[in-house]
Amino acid sequence: MLLAYGKNLKIFLGKQEKRLLLFINKQTRKKSLNKIFLFITNFGSAQAIIGASLVMIFLGNDRWQVTGIEASLALILSHFLVVRIKQKVARPRPFWVMVNINPLGKLWRDYSFPSGHTASSTCLALITSLNFPGFRFLLFLIVGLVAVSRLYLGVHYPSDVFAGFLVGIFSSLLIHLLLYHIILFKLAAVL
Secondary structure (H helix, E strand, C coil): CHHHHHHHHHHHHHHHHHHHHHHHHHHCCCHHHHHHHHHHHHHHCHHHHHHHHHHHHHHCCHHHHHHHHHHHHHHHHHHHHHHHHHHHHCCCCHHHHCCCCCCCCCCCCCCCCCCHHHHHHHHHHHHHHHHCHHHHHHHHHHHHHHHHHHHHCCCCCHHHHHHHHHHHHHHHHHHHHHHHHHHHHHHHHHC
């Protein structure tokens, strides 16, 4: 009985997820928003996140350099996790299987789950927020917009972006805590 309940719940959530995706992808679609979301989605791209990390490392003061190194390491970990999970889950992209999806922009050829754009933008936002809390609201607003852009463009399901968010949080916190303890250990050795 519990197994049947779980199966029914999965079917129900899958239908609700598709309804939400279709609403964002089709009902909110406006020509004026197309260029905005095509632009916003780039804030989660590997090029943008790596570029921002490198700017912090090479042009920032000590605190920004540490932030850039942390963000780079979190990005490497999250990318590894995203690729492995995509290979294991092998979830087709919405525009591959849903005829009523209206994809916009690059038509990705890798699997859908989890969203790499959401994971990478979450890494940069969380690491930066941990080191510079004053930027927290703006950075997570951008993460939210990147996540919505992935739905608007029809390249991810809502659970893909949620999973990407969780991968980004996990990667960032793990790297931040590991580096914090390494730095603390080295400081204790010096004192």
